[in-house]
Amino acid sequence: MKHTAETTVDEPVVGAMPQTDRERWVILNPVSGTADHAGQVRELAAECGYRVRKTDYEGHAAELAQQAATGDVTLVAVAGGDGTLHEVVNGLDDEDALDRVTVVPLPVGTENVVANNLGVRSIEQGFDVVETGARRRIDLGVADGELFPMSCIAGLLADASIATSDELKERFGSMAFVVAGLQEMAAFDGLHVDLTAVSQGEETRWSGEAICVLVGNIRRFAKEGGQANVEDGHLEVVIIEQMPTSEMVVEALTQRVLGEETKNVFHVRASQLEIRTADEETIDFSLDGEPHSDSELVLYTRPRSLRVCVGPDYDPSPFYS
Numbered sequence: 001m002k003h004t005a006e007t008t009v010d011e012p013v014v015g016a017m018p019q020t021d022r023e024r025w026v027i028l029n030p031v032s033g034t035a036d037h038a039g040q041v042r043e044l045a046a047e048c049g050y051r052v053r054k055t056d057y058e059g060h061a062a063e064l065a066q067q068a069a070t071g072d073v074t075l076v077a078v079a080g081g082d083g084t085l086h087e088v089v090n091g092l093d094d095e096d097a098l099d100r101v102t103v104v105p106l107p108v109g110t111e112n113v114v115a116n117n118l119g120v121r122s123i124e125q126g127f128d129v130v131e132t133g134a135r136r137r138i139d140l141g142v143a144d145g146e147l148f149p150m151s152c153i154a155g156l157l158a159d160a161s162i163a164t165s166d167e168l169k170e171r172f173g174s175m176a177f178v179v180a181g182l183q184e185m186a187a188f189d190g191l192h193v194d195l196t197a198v199s200q201g202e203e204t205r206w207s208g209e210a211i212c213v214l215v216g217n218i219r220r221f222a223k224e225g226g227q228a229n230v231e232d233g234h235l236e237v238v239i240i241e242q243m244p245t246s247e248m249v250v251e252a253l254t255q256r257v258l259g260e261e262t263k264n265v266f267h268v269r270a271s272q273l274e275i276r277t278a279d280e281e282t283i284d285f286s287l288d289g290e291p292h293s294d295s296e297l298v299l300y301t302r303p304r305s306l307r308v309c310v311g312p313d314y315d316p317s318p319f320y321s
């Protein structure tokens with residue numbers, strides 16, 4: 001593989017061009033996914049001239065990103081899943097470095113939602129797109145003051161994602177999330193939600209009993225899911241209303257398979273969102289899979305604030321009806 005190509009944000013890179021990345025690091029989470037990737041990551045990193053920094057504990061990726069930001073590093077490859085990427089992005093932001101450091105995900109986690117939606121499907125392709133891929137600026141979501149590249153989930157599925165065990169993840173892969181959610185449904189008595197969504201100065205309000213509120217930055221939860229437009233300054237918001245478990249399954253299938261809007265699912269796009277519960281109950285939510293809670297939740301976007309390398313399948317303006 002050749003060394004880094006000259007890249008202008010938003011422009012596809014054609015052919016080999018002079019190097020501009022001053023120093024390149026891989027932040028490697030050795031325990032992400034099936035934990036068998038460290039050897040391959042180190043090998044390719046050595047071949048391509050990256051320094052590898054390994055995480056030793058939870059939160060370490062954010063500290064390493066801060067160190068990268070205070071040095072000469074202009075490119076960080078993140079060998080981990082969505083949780084590790086989340087830490088890196090917040091670590092870079094703590095040093096106000098999002099504008100000078102480009103990030104590329106190396107998908108070695110369990111779900112790798114961000115990497116998949118950026119069109120980066122393997123470790124090798126990750127190193128490759130740094131040389132030959134386009135570079136773009138994508139939106140980041142903010143929830144409770146914390147950045148999230150992927151999603152924020154409040155209510156039942158937030159609990160479920162926290163409760164999703166490693167064993168379950170190994171057996172069912174990305175389905176673990178859904179399976180755990182359905183398992184927990186019986187014990188969950190809903191959340192009375194007052195939600196205000198703002199888009200281009202227009203307010204939309206929703207109040208009622210909800211199972212969960214799903215907010216996607218790079219991913220869509222509505223209809224058949226897939227990649228969201230992550231350059232338009234909007235979040236994709238889905239509220240799943242409280243309903244019997246049997247209806248929930250039908251609802252999920254109808255939404256996923258047929259792509260139809262149905263009565264128990266409310267969908268809105270928003271650049272700003274406020275979620276409150278009726279009696280100021282605590283809202284449990286997960287940011288890119290990590291648990292949080294607060295009495296209210298304010299979300300918004302920081303449009304086009306993260307520089308990323310993307311693969312050929314990445315679509316800057318995906319079409320959905």
Ligand SMILES: Nc1ncnc2c1ncn2[C@@H]1O[C@H](COP(=O)(O)OP(=O)(O)OP(=O)(O)O)[C@@H](O)[C@H]1O
Nearest residue numbers: 032033055056058080081082083084109110111112
């Ligand atoms: N050395 C370590 N030992 C234990 N945990 C670690 C270590 N390094 C990082 N972590 C933690 O591992 C967690 C999971 O990482 P990550 O999200 O990358 O993988 P994943 O959950 O398998 O993938 P995905 O989020 O894509 O489903 C993160 O919360 C991170 O803080």
